Amino acid sequence: MTATTTHRRLRTEIPGPASRALQQRRAGAVAAGVSSVLPVYVTSADGGLLTDADGNTLIDLGSGIAVTNVGHAVPAVVDRVRRQAGEFTHTCFMVAPYEGYVEVCEALAELTPGEHAKRSVLFNSGAEAVENAVKIARVATGRQAVVVLDHAYHGRTNLTMALTAKSVPYKHGFGPFAPEVYRVPGSYPFRDTPGVTGAQAAAAAIDRIEKQIGGDAVAAVVVEPIQGEGGFIDPAPGFLPALARWCAEQGALFVADEVQTGFCRTGDWFACEHEGVVPDLIATAKGIAAGLPLAAVTGRAELVDAVPPGGLGGTYGGNPVACAAALGSIETLRAQRLDRAARAIGDVALPRLRALAAETGVIGDVRGRGAMLAAEFVRPGTTEPDPALTKRVAAACHAEGVVVLTCGTYGNVVRLLPPLSLPADVLDEGLTVLEQAVRTEAAA
Numbered sequence: 001m002t003a004t005t006t007h008r009r010l011r012t013e014i015p016g017p018a019s020r021a022l023q024q025r026r027a028g029a030v031a032a033g034v035s036s037v038l039p040v041y042v043t044s045a046d047g048g049l050l051t052d053a054d055g056n057t058l059i060d061l062g063s064g065i066a067v068t069n070v071g072h073a074v075p076a077v078v079d080r081v082r083r084q085a086g087e088f089t090h091t092c093f094m095v096a097p098y099e100g101y102v103e104v105c106e107a108l109a110e111l112t113p114g115e116h117a118k119r120s121v122l123f124n125s126g127a128e129a130v131e132n133a134v135k136i137a138r139v140a141t142g143r144q145a146v147v148v149l150d151h152a153y154h155g156r157t158n159l160t161m162a163l164t165a166k167s168v169p170y171k172h173g174f175g176p177f178a179p180e181v182y183r184v185p186g187s188y189p190f191r192d193t194p195g196v197t198g199a200q201a202a203a204a205a206i207d208r209i210e211k212q213i214g215g216d217a218v219a220a221v222v223v224e225p226i227q228g229e230g231g232f233i234d235p236a237p238g239f240l241p242a243l244a245r246w247c248a249e250q251g252a253l254f255v256a257d258e259v260q261t262g263f264c265r266t267g268d269w270f271a272c273e274h275e276g277v278v279p280d281l282i283a284t285a286k287g288i289a290a291g292l293p294l295a296a297v298t299g300r301a302e303l304v305d306a307v308p309p310g311g312l313g314g315t316y317g318g319n320p321v322a323c324a325a326a327l328g329s330i331e332t333l334r335a336q337r338l339d340r341a342a343r344a345i346g347d348v349a350l351p352r353l354r355a356l357a358a359e360t361g362v363i364g365d366v367r368g369r370g371a372m373l374a375a376e377f378v379r380p381g382t383t384e385p386d387p388a389l390t391k392r393v394a395a396a397c398h399a400e401g402v403v404v405l406t407c408g409t410y411g412n413v414v415r416l417l418p419p420l421s422l423p424a425d426v427l428d429e430g431l432t433v434l435e436q437a438v439r440t441e442a443a444a
């Protein structure tokens with residue numbers, strides 16, 4: 001620990017004895033297939049800090065994978081959840097509805113890009129939302145083909161596994177996968193031929209679609225505006241607008257998977273807004289309800305309403321407690337202007353990451369927007385991925401009590417997803433630990 005530490009409190013090694021004991025119990029009861037980045041067992045969380053079973057306090061630069069955008073245990077969320085849990089926890093919206101569900105859908109209509117009439121339907125997870133966006137697109141267009149990009153991540157259900165690019169660990173051994181899914185190249189500025197513009201990358205994708213599927217067979221092009229698990233890949237300017245324009249010309253739906261990028265994460269309410277792209281359908285989840293399971297598909301009224309009554313839904317979708325959390329979360333994002341807070345995080349972190357890249361030579365690319373930031377680790381002077389170094393940097397941060405996540409097709413990206421409400425001094429401390437970890441591990 002550094003002498004200036006004020007927020008982290010490391011009482012034991014990480015993980016400490018209490019967490020290790022729980023980890024052992026877990027091994028006897030929990031499926032091995034579900035893994036944890038950092039096996040400290042959390043007992044409370046507050047203000048961007050996690051406290052574990054050993055009394056250690058860690059800085060959270062992951063937000064539970066871009067979920068607790070508003071922070072942990074936020075009063076507006078806690079109060080609404082408590083009240084709702086005391087009133088009723090479930091009726092099933094398909095059996096007997098309630099106001100909270102309607103209110104969330106009204107908020108989504110207001111907040112998502114585009115001034116057109118919109119409808120929403122609520123689910124429990126991001127994968128479920130993406131899957132239902134495809135169902136809607138197929139009914140609305142009467143077509144079947146779904147186009148996705150290299151490096152895409154859309155979830156772990158059968159259909160969304162098919163949409164996801166990376167085999168291990170997401171797909172390997174889990175097939176067969178759903179048919180009528182087509183993968184085309186996207187835009188990855190750091191790894192594309194230097195100088196390729198967004199428009200050119202889109203033209204290459206479109207050419208592939210037209211040759212291999214035919215524009216009139218495409219129900220939807222499903223795109224993460226900034227690719228998440230694939231490596232926080234921010235496409236070159238012009239890529240998304242060109243793809244969206246082509247979809248409109250062909251009668252295919254442009255579906256934005258904003259599960260990770262949504263709810264102020266990138267400094268806008270939704271990442272599509274950055275280039276003025278208005279999706280036909282938008283899938284949201286992670287940041288929507290401060291951690292309670294909730295997801296949504298929002299889209300043009302005539303498209304969403306093409307599915308007849310009974311065609312969409314689920315027992316738990318739009319659970320009243322989750323809706324209460326979403327309303328508290330949205331209220332907090334608005335009241336605290338956390339879109340601006342996200343930009344401020346980027347304004348502080350990006351220059352520091354760039355300086356670190358220049359200093360150490362092991363970071364080939366620094367990218368991202370707002371509070372969705374990444375450093376891609378390579379062998380110095382090349383674009384050759386260095387996943388081993390990436391792993392060591394993350395482990396060194398964890399040992400020092402800073403939760404960072406990795407991602408990327410090549411496993412060589414450290415990503416930062418701090419709560420948008422993270423106080424500046426906590427962010428500063430977290431970044432200082434990361435910088436030191438990179439310096440030490442790069443020299444090792």
Ligand SMILES: *Cc1c(COP(=O)(O)O)cnc(C)c1O
Nearest residue numbers: 125126127153154155228259260
């Ligand atoms: C996390 C994620 C999903 C899947 O969401 P779950 O809630 O884990 O099912 C889908 N798309 C993107 C872009 C994601 O980041």
